[in-house]
Amino acid sequence: MSTRERGRRLKDVMRASAMRTADGDRHEEDWALSVRAQEGDRDAFGELVRRHQKLVFMVCRQYVGADDADEAAQETFLKAYTKLGTYDGRSKLSTWLVRIGINTCLDLLRKRARRGIRVDGDGGENPIMAVLPDDAADPERRAIQRQTVARLAYAEAALPAQQREVFRLRFYAEMELDEIAEALDVTVGTVKKQLHRAVHRVREELEAVR
Amino acid sequence: MNERHMTDDEIARAVAGLELDGEIQRHLDACLGCRRRVEALKAPLAARRREMLDAAPDWEAQREQILFRLDGPAAVVPRLHRRHWARALLAAAAVLIAALGLWLNAGRRSPATPRTDAQVERVLDQVNATLADDRVPGFEALDQLVPSPGEIAGLQTHKKSQG
Numbered sequence: 001m002s003t004r005e006r007g008r009r010l011k012d013v014m015r016a017s018a019m020r021t022a023d024g025d026r027h028e029e030d031w032a033l034s035v036r037a038q039e040g041d042r043d044a045f046g047e048l049v050r051r052h053q054k055l056v057f058m059v060c061r062q063y064v065g066a067d068d069a070d071e072a073a074q075e076t077f078l079k080a081y082t083k084l085g086t087y088d089g090r091s092k093l094s095t096w097l098v099r100i101g102i103n104t105c106l107d108l109l110r111k112r113a114r115r116g117i118r119v120d121g122d123g124g125e126n127p128i129m130a131v132l133p134d135d136a137a138d139p140e141r142r143a144i145q146r147q148t149v150a151r152l153a154y155a156e157a158a159l160p161a162q163q164r165e166v167f168r169l170r171f172y173a174e175m176e177l178d179e180i181a182e183a184l185d186v187t188v189g190t191v192k193k194q195l196h197r198a199v200h201r202v203r204e205e206l207e208a209v210r
Numbered sequence: 211m212n213e214r215h216m217t218d219d220e221i222a223r224a225v226a227g228l229e230l231d232g233e234i235q236r237h238l239d240a241c242l243g244c245r246r247r248v249e250a251l252k253a254p255l256a257a258r259r260r261e262m263l264d265a266a267p268d269w270e271a272q273r274e275q276i277l278f279r280l281d282g283p284a285a286v287v288p289r290l291h292r293r294h295w296a297r298a299l300l301a302a303a304a305v306l307i308a309a310l311g312l313w314l315n316a317g318r319r320s321p322a323t324p325r326t327d328a329q330v331e332r333v334l335d336q337v338n339a340t341l342a343d344d345r346v347p348g349f350e351a352l353d354q355l356v357p358s359p360g361e362i363a364g365l366q367t368h369k370k371s372q373g
């Protein structure tokens with residue numbers, strides 16, 4: 001898309017009354033930043049990174065685990081930079097970045113599989129050994145919470161792949177249902193169904209040990 | 211308030227943030243027991259998310275690294291170009307030297323002899339063979355003498371951090 005076309009599209013976007021919400025403002029700003037970044041404005045790209053790096057990291061974290069999430073997130077932004085010209089502003093920039101992030105992670109997992117490394121979204125970490133924040137003041141409550149989180153991690157790992165994917169994107173990357181649908185190229189109905197089933201299963205698992 | 215407590219299925223819907231029937235939503239708002247059941251799953255989910263965020267990189271450092279790495283591919287391309295440019299220059303110099311030698315010889319010999327053409331071919335073949343050989347040390351020395359833009363950027367960052 002040429003710079004002139006992008007400018008015209010930006011005006012269209014800005015004119016659209018549906019975009020007058022806070023979310024719409026953010027989308028407009030992202031679009032304007034992406035136009036500037038594509039013209040070589042590094043500060044604009046830095047600002048885009050600042051706005052979305054937590055989301056991109058948390059998405060990558062769900063696919064490649066703790067050890068590789070940072071590298072995968074950085075790769076995602078580097079790829080996004082070279083592909084900025086293909087971003088047309090129709091979807092949210094965050095969703096576009098998530099898609100690139102997921103593809104980057106899947107490439108990494110394929111490479112790992114070829115090298116015979118265990119494919120595990122948690123990077124092989126043992127959830128029982130996971131260090132939990134000290135947010136429960138009472139030691140007994142803290143121990144219970146630690147156990148529950150460990151159970152949660154196991155229950156989650158046992159979910160069918162698509163349910164697990166939706167579950168993690170929803171609760172840990174805190175994505176909206178429509179964003180998950182767009183990023184995974186499925187309908188919102190499918191996302192709702194998978195999420196509902198996933199929560200139901202995880203709940204059953206956690207209740208079973210109480 | 212609806213006296214029937216929420217089913218497991220409805221609790222799962224509430225945790226997932228899916229819409230609830232008006233009556234069920236009103237029950238959830240008013241019933242401490244059902245809210246506790248929802249919270250019983252929401253709390254470990256939030257704790258696990260915090261655990262992941264605790265292991266997240268320093269955002270500022272990550273951003274700086276990404277911006278620094280934007281120079282990566284650009285640092286590789288000129289390096290290749292420089293090598294080709296150096297090769298082209300060496301090739302031109304070699305041809306010039308060969309031509310100069312032939313021209314000096316031409317003063318002593320008759321000009322368009324077949325032997326002269328063969329000589330030119332042989333010299334050019336030698337030049338090609340030399341340029342095709344990656345082990346020729348001259349090229350590596352040249353690469354070391356001229357730092358790539360990435361290396362220059364690295365040196366500047368290093369100087370800044372020292373200063």
Ligand SMILES: [Zn+2]
Pocket residue numbers: 214215216237241242243244245
């Ligand atoms: Zn109730």
